[in-house]
Amino acid sequence: MKGILGKKVGMTQLYTDSGALLPVTVIEVQPNVVTQVFTKDKDGYDALQLGLENKKNSRQTKPEQGHFKKANTTPKRFVKEIRGMNGFELGQTVDSSIFSVGDLVDVTGTSKGKGFAGTIKRYNQAIGPKSHGGGGGSQPIRQTGSLGDISGNKVVKGMTMPGQLGNVKTTIQNLEIIKIDVKNNILVVKGSIPGPKKSYVVIKSSAKQVPSKEGVKLVNLAEAIEKNHLFEQAKKYNVELHMEMSLEEMKKIIDEAEKKAEEENK
Known part of the structure; x- marks a missing residue:
């Protein structure tokens, strides 16, 4: 397992040498610092704790300062564990060179929060008829449809009801790496990833262990x-x-x- 932390820059388009247009997402991947090493003998599993971007002095706590001091670094804003990753020592840096063009990765982030939403927007339910009184109620056209079985005369959890839309941990799997620029700390993947611009993401090698693809040749x-x-x-x-x-x-x-x-x- 390989992984690194990054920040979403935004989406753009690239052309291959054959003229095909690719929608891609640009991710800024500054060198990550290994802030803790977990081993099977001591902790029961192998993992690395990675940190990205320094925290302001005013936001640091003394426990944080003590923890990060062991890695000879300052407290970080974004810290995550990558399970099954090893081969690095405490205080070392990890950059995008651990991946190759053509590798398939899973990108995890927090999706855009869209507030309270009805079932039409949240679950793509169909609207009611726009004439003859609709489906009843004060807003007949966009009201909730059938909820299915309500055994026990109650609405159980998981029913398609209005509620909070977005702002949840989301993973997009098997995204192909199109370009790696170690010098400028840039990683480009095909397709879209969760979250707004400037949001933090975790990039890990594909959990489904899908074989890598042949690297795409881009127009120079x-x-x-x-x-x-x-x-x-x-x-x-x-x-x-x-x-x-x-x-x-x-x-x-x-x-x-x-x-x-x-x-x-x-």
């Missing part, structure tokens, strides 16, 4: 711009280039065409 914008420039030069020297060619092959052909043109002009 700088390379594409340079290739377009070389195509313009190719028109000038009347030489043929193909998109499948590498930059080095294109440059070599253009250089040869330039030399040939200079010799002819002498």
Whole structure:
């Protein structure tokens, strides 16, 4: 098991080299500090406690300061255990290089809170008829439908009733890692993840142990711009280039065409 803590930046789109558009989520993954190591002999299970982002001095407590001092670090704002993770020592840092492009991960966060909601929005129930009195009551169109069996003449827990929507711990499974930028502390996954922007998330290797996919090849914008420039030069020297060619092959052909043109002009 591998895992790391991060912060959701937001969603965007990326293009593959074949022209397919991918909806992706960008996650900021600053280096995590190992703040506690759990072992099977001492604690009954293997795990690492990771911490992310320093806490303000005014919000630190003395017990926290003592706990984090053992790892030679300051109290952290976001602290979580990753079960089954080992191979790191107390005080070490963990970065996004533990994952590879193509790996499938589970992302856990707190979903957006949407307040008190009715059953139409909360459980996608159908609305009532908009004519002939609807379904009765003061708001006949959007009132709660049948609740099913109410054995014991009571409404048991779990019925589809109005109530709090969102603001719960949510996990999205098997999201593919599209890009890893260790230098800029960025991890990009395909699809959406729970929570609003700037919310904390936990990224762990897939619990279903699904095999990794072959890494997606993304469009290199700088390379594409340079290739377009070389195509313009190719028109000038009347030489043929193909998109499948590498930059080095294109440059070599253009250089040869330039030399040939200079010799002819002498």
